[in-house]
Amino acid sequence: MIDLQRDGDVYVLRFDAGENRFGPGFLDAVEGALDSVAENDGPGALVTVGTGKFYSNGLDLDWLGANQDRFEEYLRRVHALYARVLSLPMPTVAALNGHAFAGGGMLALAHDFAVMRAGRGYFCLPEVDLGMSFTPGMNALITSRLPKATAHEAMLTGRRYTAEEAREAGIVQRVAPEEEVLPAAVEWAASLASKNGPGVATIRTAMYRQALDALNGPALP
Numbered sequence: 001m002i003d004l005q006r007d008g009d010v011y012v013l014r015f016d017a018g019e020n021r022f023g024p025g026f027l028d029a030v031e032g033a034l035d036s037v038a039e040n041d042g043p044g045a046l047v048t049v050g051t052g053k054f055y056s057n058g059l060d061l062d063w064l065g066a067n068q069d070r071f072e073e074y075l076r077r078v079h080a081l082y083a084r085v086l087s088l089p090m091p092t093v094a095a096l097n098g099h100a101f102a103g104g105g106m107l108a109l110a111h112d113f114a115v116m117r118a119g120r121g122y123f124c125l126p127e128v129d130l131g132m133s134f135t136p137g138m139n140a141l142i143t144s145r146l147p148k149a150t151a152h153e154a155m156l157t158g159r160r161y162t163a164e165e166a167r168e169a170g171i172v173q174r175v176a177p178e179e180e181v182l183p184a185a186v187e188w189a190a191s192l193a194s195k196n197g198p199g200v201a202t203i204r205t206a207m208y209r210q211a212l213d214a215l216n217g218p219a220l221p
Helices: 024-038 061-066 068-086 103-109 136-145 148-157 163-168 178-192 197-207 209-216
Strands: 002-007 010-015 045-049 054-056 092-096 099-101 113-117 174-176
Touching: 002 024, 010 024, 010 178, 024 068, 045 178, 054 092, 054 103, 061 068, 068 103, 068 136, 068 209, 092 103, 092 178, 099 103, 103 136, 113 163, 113 178, 136 148, 136 209, 163 174, 174 178, 197 209
Parallel strands: 010 045, 045 092, 054 099, 092 113, 113 174
Antiparallel strands: 002 010
């Protein structure tokens, strides 16, 4: 389900669970991997990547349907994942090998930078088409990480952005062919790995204090 490897100074965290939805087992595995990454005390950077045609499709709606009494508890765990990545004491790069939908797109936004696969795969926040709203934490994350016009369009229309469109909209920073997405992300992360980790965390948490406060606050309005 989760594979954590190290390539020089870069930790590569691979999601390998189909659509990589955030079921409890998936969250357990990712949290454990991030615990290991956070123990790093030298140069370091993190790259996350999915497998096949999915980076992540976000919330596990099937699990939620069977566990509605745990909805708020579940959302707190998802929020905590976003906050953990957003405050990690090292640079982070998302390698979007495929679809990054809903909660999966938000996970990508919690990273410092993103490289997206050209030609196949979309970034999409489809909540409006699913009759769902964004939690205060999710809203704060999205609006703090995207240009205002892009956040407005993405959240209110559920537009599916290709890699090229996502780059133009400021959602991702680089586009690469399928076979080059992960190498490009690792190379980029390696170029940043010498940055002082605690300094990176201090700067980033100050920049996104409002989003972090929202993510660490009540899960529902």
